[in-house]
Amino acid sequence: MNLSVAEENYIKAIYKLQEGEQAVTTNALAYELETKPASVTDMAKKLKEKKLISYEKYQGITLSPEGRKTALQVVRRHRLWECFLVDKLSFSWEEVHELAEELEHVRSEKLISRLSEFLGNPVIDPHGDPIPDANGRMAKPRPQTSLDQANARRLVVTAVSDQSSALLAFLNAKSIKLGTQLEIIAHYEFDNSIEIKVKHQPAITISEQVAKNIMVRPL
Amino acid sequence: MNLSVAEENYIKAIYKLQEGEQAVTTNALAYELETKPASVTDMAKKLKEKKLISYEKYQGITLSPEGRKTALQVVRRHRLWECFLVDKLSFSWEEVHELAEELEHVRSEKLISRLSEFLGNPVIDPHGDPIPDANGRMAKPRPQTSLDQANARRLVVTAVSDQSSALLAFLNAKSIKLGTQLEIIAHYEFDNSIEIKVKHQPAITISEQVAKNIMVRPL
DNA sequence: AAAATTATTTAAGTTTGTCTAAATAATAAT
DNA sequence: ATTATTATTTAGACAAACTTAAATAATTTT
Known part of the structure; x- marks a missing residue:
């Protein structure tokens, strides 16, 4: 089709x-x-x-089943291009989404299988999401939650859902990026802000607004 | 724009x-x-x-001048992607055109400059055509002619203008590809066919039709 | 259960890039 | 210099993907 x-x-x-x-x-x-x-x-x-x-x-x-198959192909293409952009062209993880959004629409089985091979057949993309194989099979997605709903104490940053440059700049300033390990120090109930600590950095307090847009999984 | x-x-x-x-x-x-x-x-x-x-x-x-600038940007993108496909994904030179035709429309200065750098800032593409730099400057195109009009005796294949699979299969069978060195043995005037020889291969005769679609430059 | 709100669909119109058929201009032939 | 041919443009239509405004269905509120 x-x-x-x-x-x-x-x-x-x-x-x-x-x-x-x-x-x-x-x-x-x-x-x-x-x-x-x-x-x-x-x-x-x-x-x-x-x-x-x-x-x-x-x-x-x-x-439908065919629809799902199609979706998985598009997701595969998207995530492989993200790998390429980060691993080979040294883009940072927050930049690659829009580009992959365009590259994913170049439909060629051969291109994608060669690209996958070139990248060493990766199984997760730079955001930590699993990459479907050529048959649409993939590892089950990691159990991500937003930081404001996390219940574990020690966490890894897996994604940032809001792509606004204001948020990205903030995270950059605090040295928070994909893979950064966090520890939750305290929840403040009056405004739902959260105090967190990144290794080798002073503890910082984050608003509920920001916490909602940082995706994490338990370490 | x-x-x-x-x-x-x-x-x-x-x-x-x-x-x-x-x-x-x-x-x-x-x-x-x-x-x-x-x-x-x-x-x-x-x-x-x-x-x-x-x-x-x-x-x-x-x-117009702006039009030319735009054209050179598109050509630059196209040729860099061709380099990528051939050098990194091991495509053969006759396969890459259609794919590059799609990839070239992903417009991102940063992507293209990173890609160029990743490829070692190549100045010619797999077909031997020069790649414009970020400012639109490039080497002057090689003086290609079609094989039927070549006047030198020893030649290099630089391109195949007809992309039909019939022609490509024929060339493949005769081990003729980009960069292959040919020697013209004879022109037969009655049908404008040409006898050529590739090193380590028996001499073969090529119709005018085929010769028109093989681009060469003097060695 | 009726009223109010929210979600969804329909109808009609827009833009981009295409097409066919007909009209007009440019060029070539006699 | 007409006539014939070829090239180009205009006019009108179409499909894809979108929009706004109005109509209808579903859900919530009271």
């Missing part, structure tokens, strides 16, 4: 939002793709026609 | 056809881009509006 860039982006977004099983709503998808609900409805009809999703009016969207 | 993929392809094709100075005709451009003359006229109006070309009804098209 030959999909347009827009169609691939819808499939990928549905995959991301579906997260397990429940149907994806029109609104959620519109928000994710920065488009309007009416556009989502239009596209849903088209993707249903192509048997990539199941969709009934007012009932939300779920990927 | 933010150009669409289609616009970039037009600019690149105009650059390719302009070859020196003379204006590009509507028909030639339509043929090159595998589209219809009417579509070319439409696009010409748009590109003129954006000041990338000069164009007057029935007078053909030439790139």
